[in-house]
Amino acid sequence: MSDLRLLAMDKDDLDIVSAHMQDSVFKAPDIAWDAKHQQFSVAVNRFVWEKSDRRAKGHERRRALLVFKRVQAVRSLGVSRGNDEAVHALLAIRFEQKGEGPDGTIELTLAGDAAISLDVECIEAQLADTGGAWETTNRPDHA
Known part of the structure; x- marks a missing residue:
């Protein structure tokens, strides 16, 4: 399967990106905020939902990069920049x-009541797989 590449320019597009990013994991050093260029990014280990089969024993994760542009401010709750080893799981x-107008707030909801909020001029996001896939036996379960 080819690498995933998605562009989000409105709420419906962002919902699709959210579905592909659900259960992605990352650490604080994977987060980058460039205030000068109004860009926020996070490099993640993305669970490949589009290939997942509940009955399968093996599943897939891929390294991916999610970039938001036109970001005016970033706030976080429960994400410690001082703890480089804490793993954060993206829920939505x-x-x-x-x-x-087109401005608003994009919220990345994380497990453990954590969140990252981005004040944006408008929705402009890109998601792209950046590396090869690896197998995992663990499939996220939201029962």
């Missing part, structure tokens, strides 16, 4: 529009 990505 949601957009809350502020008013009539």
Whole structure:
């Protein structure tokens, strides 16, 4: 299967990116915020839901990069930049529009009541697989 590459320019697009990013894991050093260029990125180990079969014994993860552009501010709750070994699991990505315009807040909801909030001018996100796949026997379960 070829590498995944997605572009999100509206809420519906972002919902698709969220579905592909569900259960991705990362550590604090994988996060980058470039205020000058208004860009936030996170490198993750993405669970490959599009190839997952509940009955299969083997599943897949891939290294991927999620980039948000036109980011004006970043806030986090429960994500310690001082703890490089803590693993964070992404549950969902949601957009809350502020008013009539395209600006709003993108929230990355993480396990353990943690979150990263991005104040954005508009939705502009890219998700791309950046490395080969590896097998995992662990399939996330949301029962």
